[in-house]
Structures are given as C-alpha cells and as structure tokens.
Amino acid sequence: NIKKMARGSDFEYEAIFSLIPEIKLGDWKDLKVLKKPVEAKDDETEKVIQDLREQRADFISIDRGIAKGDQVEMEYEMYMDNLRTEEGKQKTDKMIIGRGLFLPEVEENLIGLKAGDEKSFKITYKPDYAQKRFAGKAVEFRVAIKGVCEAKLPEATDEWAKSFGNFENIGQLREAIKKNLLSEKEMKEEERTELEALDLILNTATFGEIPEILVSSETENMLAELKQSIEHQKLSFAKYLEMIKKTEDDLRKEFTAKAEKRIKTTLIVREIAKLENLKVSDEEVEEEMEIAKGEHAGHGHKDEYYESDEFRDRLENILLSRKAVGFIKGQIVK
Structure with missing residues (x-):
C-alpha cells in the first residue's frame, strides 16, 4: 500500500510478505530406519511369463458355457429402481472373465451362459463403492451373450522368447524378467x-x-x-x-x-x-x-x-x- 507519494518528499509504501517459517530440527541423526532385504522369487517370474502368454493369446469361438479365462461379447443394460441408468444404456462389450474388468458378482452370474443366452440378475454394490450413486444400491443387469471365445495361449518356448527382443531362449527371458522384478523391488x-x-x-x-x-x-x-x-x-x-x-x-x-x-x-x-x-x-x-x-x-x-x-x-x-x-x-x- 502506498503511504506517501508527493512531489518533493520521500516515496513511502507498505508491503506485506509471507516469510518462510522457522524450523528447529530434533536430534535426527540418532534416528534409524532399517532397510528390508528384497528378492525376486521364481513364482513371481512365472506369473509374468503367464501374463505375457495371456497377452498374446488367440481367441477361438466355441459352443459351450462361459468359463474363467474366456472372452465374452455381450450386450447389457443396468436398471436401478426399475429405471434404466444413464451408465446402463444398451452397450456391447468384450471382456475376459477373471480379469476384474467387471464386478466379481457380475462375472459369477455369466459363468455357464452360452452364445444366444439372456439373463437378468441383481447385485448390491458395497456401501463404500467409488461411484456414490451406486453405493449400497441394488442394480439389475439384463445381459445378452453374443459370443464366447476360448483363449489359446502360446507355449513358452525358445522361439516365443525370441519374439520379445534380444533373447536366444526362454531361460534368458526368465533371467531378464527376474532381474527387472528385483530392480523394481529395490x-x-x-x-x-x-x-x-x-x-x-x-x-x-x-x-x-x-x-x-x-x-x-x-x-x-x-x-x-x-x-x-x-x-x-x-x-x-x-x-x-x-x-x-x-x-x-x-x-x-x-x-x-x-x-x-x-x-x-x-x-x-x-x-x-x-x-x-x-x-x-x-x-x-x-x-x-x-x-x-x-x-x-x-x-x-x-x-x-x-x-x-x-x-x-x-x-x-x-x-x-x-x-x-x-x-x-x-x-x-x-
């Protein structure tokens, strides 16, 4: 704020600054934090191998009931209090059962259905569900199965390992994965x-x-x-x-x-x-x-x-x- 501004006199103004607060450290050098040992386990490496195989899977149309790991194409609508929700307008969706793209309760209701089947079922969302308008509410799903495909995973062979880059065999790929896992954990x-x-x-x-x-x-x-x-x-x-x-x-x-x-x-x-x-x-x-x-x-x-x-x-x-x-x-x- 300007305090004085007149010809022939000193210019005076008032400014307000926020000062960095004072800090007083304790005896921090006496503190101790223990570093925990880390390791990359073989089953973790195999889990990555399995994920890579699933990512490169071929999906083949089949005439049987839906099982975990299958790719499902379906149309669905969602109703709450007998009114169709904005989120539940008729949609066509593809998903792999067991990947968690839908609520587990929804996926469970799809198990065993075949292409051409239709089903209505209700699930109740958990009270702490992220979308508050669904939290604790019962929602009816009306689904129509359009297709079911089975995943055909590639074998984890030396030739398959070569497709990921400079690897001569599956052993080298496993070693690289284990090294990366260890680095991430460290x-x-x-x-x-x-x-x-x-x-x-x-x-x-x-x-x-x-x-x-x-x-x-x-x-x-x-x-x-x-x-x-x-x-x-x-x-x-x-x-x-x-x-x-x-x-x-x-x-x-x-x-x-x-x-x-x-x-x-x-x-x-x-x-x-x-x-x-x-x-x-x-x-x-x-x-x-x-x-x-x-x-x-x-x-x-x-x-x-x-x-x-x-x-x-x-x-x-x-x-x-x-x-x-x-x-x-x-x-x-x-």
Whole structure:
C-alpha cells in the first residue's frame, strides 16, 4: 500500500510478505530406519511369463458355457429402481472373465451362459463403492451373450522368447524378467526408506506458523498434478470428478493437510542442506541441463529455455534436494 507519494518528499509504501517459517530440527541423526532385504522369487517370474502368454493369446469361438479365462461379447443394460441408468444404456462389450474388468458378482452370474443366452440378475454394490450413486444400491443387469471365445495361449518356448527382443531362449527371458522384478523391488524399498526417514525427522522437528499462501499454492500444485495424471489416462478431469462424485473444492479440502506436510518436508530438506553446507557444483548443473535437453527434445521448449536463469535455478534446487535426501539416507538408513 502506498503511504506517501508527493512531489518533493520521500516515496513511502507498505508491503506485506509471507516469510518462510522457522524450523528447529530434533536430534535426527540418532534416528534409524532399517532397510528390508528384497528378492525376486521364481513364482513371481512365472506369473509374468503367464501374463505375457495371456497377452498374446488367440481367441477361438466355441459352443459351450462361459468359463474363467474366456472372452465374452455381450450386450447389457443396468436398471436401478426399475429405471434404466444413464451408465446402463444398451452397450456391447468384450471382456475376459477373471480379469476384474467387471464386478466379481457380475462375472459369477455369466459363468455357464452360452452364445444366444439372456439373463437378468441383481447385485448390491458395497456401501463404500467409488461411484456414490451406486453405493449400497441394488442394480439389475439384463445381459445378452453374443459370443464366447476360448483363449489359446502360446507355449513358452525358445522361439516365443525370441519374439520379445534380444533373447536366444526362454531361460534368458526368465533371467531378464527376474532381474527387472528385483530392480523394481529395490527401487520401491529405496522409496519406502526415504519416506520413512523424512517422516521420522518431520515428527521430531518443530515449525513456525506455515503461511496460508504457501499451503494454498502447494494445494493448487497438487491439484494440477492430479489433472495432468488424469488427462494422461485419456480421461477428462470433469468426467473424473463426475465418477468420484466430488468437486474441485472437495479435493482442495482433502489436499490441504498433505500440502502442509509437503511444505514441511521441503523445509526439512533445505534446512539440512544448509546446516551440512551441501552444495551443487556448476559441473553437476551443466550435466543435468544436457540430460534435460535430450529428454525433452521436441516437447515444445527451445534450447534457450534450458539455458535460462529460471531453469538453472530450478534445476539447482532439485539437485540440492536430491543431494540432501541422499545425505539423510546415508546417515540414518541402515
């Protein structure tokens, strides 16, 4: 707000800033997080092999009752209180029984039906069903089976393994799958220990008042991340909100506590980086900038963007946070 603005006198104004809250760390280096051993088991490898076989299955039309694993083509309608629901207008759908694309109660009612059969049945949705308009309600399904196909799975042979890339035999494919499974588990365990370590430090730290504008800004960031994630799934955000029966304001309220925790975690990481005098070198930033250019080539940003001070500062903050988290894990993860 302008306090004084007159010819021949000093210009005075009043500005209000939101200050980063104070933080006091506890004795965080005395904390301990135990890393759990991980392994990739043979039955997990075989489960992946089976999934790959099912993905490449041929479906052959058959004249028998529906069984688990069959592909079914059907028309169906859904009625609630004797009125056809908007979601249940006559549809033709294909699904594989046992894959969980429909409710288990629906699939159970299809077992044994043949092409040409029709059936009506009712199921009651669970009280906590995601689509609230169906939660706890009885819904009548009217189905007409148009076709039944049996899955013919390819044998897991050396020739079949070669079709997935640079594998000479099924043994090499199994070994590659097992290696990937182990890598995924190790990554998940690293993420778990990181989150546990940060949570423990957060619980032993004390914070000044978190400015509302920070919480509001982080809440909007979380909402934007969710929107982007939904759109990547080829679903409009409006449709997503309709499915979960919530509004953007409902989500904002749900995100508020999580947003405040995110802010506190960021403050912890920055404070430890400062206290431990952690730095990011120009060489580290330059190397990461080159990686970013390569990864985002053709995504709309010109090279000038990756040379800008704005991007450089952002990247330096990311690298410093990464280094601080690595330091934290090195201190307390055992």
